[in-house]
Amino acid sequence: MEILKRHATSVVALAITAVALLVGCGPAGTALQPLRPSSWQVIAGSSSQQEALQALQFFPATITINAGDTVTWTFPAGEPHTVTFLGSGQATPPPATDPSDADPAGGSTYDGSTYTSSGFLLMGKSYSLTFTKPGTYPYYCLIHMPEMEGTVVVQPAGYTYPATQAIYSAQAQAGIAADLNSASSALTLFPYVSGGPHLVAGISPGLATGTPAPSTVLRFLDGPSLSATAVTVAVGTTVTWTNLSNNEPHTVTFPPVGQTPPPTLSPFSPPSGGSSYDGTTLTNSGVLWPGASYSLTFTKAGTYTYYCLFHDDEGHIGTVNVGGTPV
Ligand SMILES: [Cu+2]
The missing domain is CATH 2.60.40.420 (Cupredoxins -  blue copper proteins)
Structure with a gap:
């Protein structure tokens, strides 16, 4: 009898777990994730040899996060960069010669509707944005587009992440090394x-x-x-x-x-x-x-x-x- 009761209890527990998983699920194939917002790191440009060699990309260029998560960009180089997201209906960013490129715009969140920019940042400064709405958001360095463009893919809250920060960080370090090496190789030209x-x-x-x-x-x-x-x-x-x-x-x-x-x-x-x-x-x-x-x-x-x-x-x-x- 005791064995039967224990068995019944575990069946109920299994059923509860299954329901919880279903409630939290997105489309087929995604699993429940904790709804706690996550923070992510992207590196905006890099340099070596006393700033002689400059890497002009976002590392990694594409990052996939969930609604409610925050991305922090760091700007380690002496060369300034921007992280700039367009407003809805805005086809292109302002040109590199626009004096207002230097100035920050927008707030600390982004939902695709409002022009939002870090302004010029360099030498270890950082910039954070919290993404509130699912979507695919391209962004630009106003000084170094088109080579320096990135994408933040925002999934609904609770989705499975396709990659961990450790994977993105490894991609970033490999990309920085490749770019600085290619800059050095350009000397031979x-x-x-x-x-x-x-x-x-x-x-x-x-x-x-x-x-x-x-x-x-x-x-x-x-x-x-x-x-x-x-x-x-x-x-x-x-x-x-x-x-x-x-x-x-x-x-x-x-x-x-x-x-x-x-x-x-x-x-x-x-x-x-x-x-x-x-x-x-x-x-x-x-x-x-x-x-x-x-x-x-x-x-x-x-x-x-x-x-x-x-x-x-x-x-x-x-x-x-x-x-x-x-x-
Ligand atoms: Cu120069």
């Missing part, structure tokens, strides 16, 4: 004679043509090495820089000797200062978009430091030694 006077103002996989690569090199170089940032030329030499990246604008900007570029000088400033430089006058290429070149003739001996106005904070600074001993 340096197409000019080492030692000048034709330099690159930046270089990326694929050089200046084709689909924007997901990595880039932020250095002025006179050879296929990250240390080739100083060129030595004779007085009267014309030096030419070409932006051999397909994904970053740069400038070649010489302040007067002993000065740095004025903080108020926008990277988008038009060219100024003419076609020769003797160390006395601010001389600026203006924006060098992918494939663009700029030439400057050096009329006086000296050691001249110059800057990319977009990336000088990331060490995108070079030196022209005029009239010195070749190195």
Whole structure:
């Protein structure tokens, strides 16, 4: 009798468990998950070699979560990025040249209806959004689209997750390593004679043509090495820089000797200062978009430091030694 009672109890328990599973279930094939919201991590860009090498993707690019979950993006690089979701009916993000790209927009939740953006973030900052409504949401880095785009897939609450954070994190680390390695490999594409006077103002996989690569090199170089940032030329030499990246604008900007570029000088400033430089006058290429070149003739001996106005904070600074001993 006692055995029968115990058996009956366990049958009832089994039935209760089955009902609970059915109530919590979504479509066939999904299992009940705890309804506690989860937090997820995505890495927005990465860098190495004192910011010379930049990885320009979201790692991982696609993440699947459930309604109520929160995604936190971290921005480890010195190159700024945004995490930007469009509003309903908004076909395209604002262009990379829109000054409002720098500013945050929207709140701490996203349901697909309102334009929501982190603004420019870098150097270890983070940004979190809680997703309240199922859907498939593309998002963009306003500075680095189209190569830097991601997707958050939001399932209904309670669905089975297709991957764990550990799997996403492993994908992220592999993707970062691949991108930084491809940036380093781009150095071997340096197409000019080492030692000048034709330099690159930046270089990326694929050089200046084709689909924007997901990595880039932020250095002025006179050879296929990250240390080739100083060129030595004779007085009267014309030096030419070409932006051999397909994904970053740069400038070649010489302040007067002993000065740095004025903080108020926008990277988008038009060219100024003419076609020769003797160390006395601010001389600026203006924006060098992918494939663009700029030439400057050096009329006086000296050691001249110059800057990319977009990336000088990331060490995108070079030196022209005029009239010195070749190195
Ligand atoms: Cu630059």
